[in-house]
Amino acid sequence: xxxxxxxxxxxxxxxxxxxxxxxxxxxxxxxxxxxxxxxxxxxxxxxxxxxxxxxxxxxxxxxxxxxxxxxxxxxxxxxxxxxxxxxxxxxxxxxxxxxxxxxxxxxxxxxxxxxxxxxxxxxxxxxxxxxxxxxxxxxxxxxxxxxxxxxxxxxxxxxxxxxxxxxxxxxxxxxxxxxxxxxxxxxxxxxxxxxxxxxxxxxxxxxxxxxxxxxxxxxxxxxxxxxxxxxxxxxxxxxxxxxxxxxxxxxxxxxxxxxxxxxxxxxxxxxx
Numbered sequence: 001x002x003x004x005x006x007x008x009x010x011x012x013x014x015x016x017x018x019x020x021x022x023x024x025x026x027x028x029x030x031x032x033x034x035x036x037x038x039x040x041x042x043x044x045x046x047x048x049x050x051x052x053x054x055x056x057x058x059x060x061x062x063x064x065x066x067x068x069x070x071x072x073x074x075x076x077x078x079x080x081x082x083x084x085x086x087x088x089x090x091x092x093x094x095x096x097x098x099x100x101x102x103x104x105x106x107x108x109x110x111x112x113x114x115x116x117x118x119x120x121x122x123x124x125x126x127x128x129x130x131x132x133x134x135x136x137x138x139x140x141x142x143x144x145x146x147x148x149x150x151x152x153x154x155x156x157x158x159x160x161x162x163x164x165x166x167x168x169x170x171x172x173x174x175x176x177x178x179x180x181x182x183x184x185x186x187x188x189x190x191x192x193x194x195x196x197x198x199x200x201x202x203x204x205x206x207x208x209x210x211x212x213x214x215x216x217x218x219x220x221x222x223x224x225x226x227x228x229x230x231x232x233x234x235x236x237x238x239x240x241x242x243x244x245x246x247x248x249x250x251x252x253x254x255x256x257x258x259x260x261x262x263x264x265x266x267x268x269x270x271x272x
Contacts, residue, residue: 003031003223004071007216008063008089009078009106010039010051016257017209022076024260025216029238031223034070036062038089039081045208045252053081056088063092074100074223076216077132080116083123090127100222103132103169104215105141121145130168134190134228136215137164138175154185154196161189171228173218175211177201186236190228197236206246206256213258214239238263 005026012018019035026033038059042050066072075093080086093101105124107116116124125145129135142160143150145167151157154176161174171190179185186197217238221231245262259265 003073003220004034005031005074005076005216005219005223006034006036006063006066006072007076007078007219008036008038008059009076009212010041010081011037012041012043012209014044014208014252014257016045016251016255017212018079021209021212021257021260022078022216025213026220028242028260028264029217029220029235031073031220034066034072036066038085039079044254045256046254051081053085056084059085060088060092063089067092067096072096072099074102074219076219077101077103077128078212078215079106080120080124080128082117083120086120086123086127090131093131097131100133100219101131102215102219102222103128103135104211105135105137105145106211107141107144125167129164132169133222134171134173134218134231135164135169136173136175136211136218138177138211139179142174152179154179154187157185158187158189158194161187161194165189173232175214177210186232188229188232192227192229195229197232199236199240202240202243204243204246205254206249206258207243208255208257210239210243210258213242213260 007022010018012020023033040052041048139150157174161172164172173188176185184199184201188195217235218231221234241262242258245259248267
């Protein structure tokens with residue numbers, strides 16, 4: 001049976017991040033993707049110029065209509081934009097507690113633009129974190145959720161992951177891409193304990209949408225029945241391939257997108 005996964009996130013018209021990246025990741029991982037939009041952005045590979053938030057009631061109605069008709073096997077939550085939308089999403093999902101929910105607490109775009117109202121951090125932490133099966137913050141996002149300085153070593157990363165888990169999510173994956181050095185380690189804290197995922201840093205500027213895509217790939221694997229650690233492991237292998245193959249694409253002049261379909265297309269864009 002093909003699984004159905006819903007993304008609740010913002011739109012990226014350049015196709016590299018947000019809803020567009022989520023739907024590509026779902027398709028690449030073999031699940032049927034659906035989308036409820038929280039915000040429209042005006043952006044390209046060089047940055048974000050404007051954000052237009054969707055009214056919270058309309059966000060909730062999109063989610064309600066999906067659940068009223070379609071079997072949903074997992075949910076991925078990305079860009080929330082403001083506290084009102086955080087409250088609306090939490091209210092719409094609370095009747096469906098127990099299904100896999102992956103929360104990627106998107107706060108800042110790759111180019112540095114803020115994608116979350118500072119007043120919304122508390123709503124995100126108190127309303128959405130307790131609903132999540134897994135959250136996937138990077139180092140700045142983990143620090144912002146906790147109100148602490150950003151981690152700059154592995155011990156602090158693990159400690160922050162443990163403190164984030166105490167806020168309610170079943171599992172926490174803190175991503176170490178912002179650490180210096182040649183490695184990019186991530187740490188997962190769950191019922192199974194603590195597990196580190198090691199990966200070499202790939203030298204490329206084409207990393208637009210990596211966080212969106214990773215969280216969506218994890219949601220796809222959870223929808224198929226994988227445990228969190230297995231879902232993270234599979235998703236990270238797929239993402240590494242997508243980043244390594246990003247140079248096959250020619251999209252924009254800034255932070256280019258990853259190649260979601262690296263395993264499915266040849267260099268001419270045709271299926272093998």
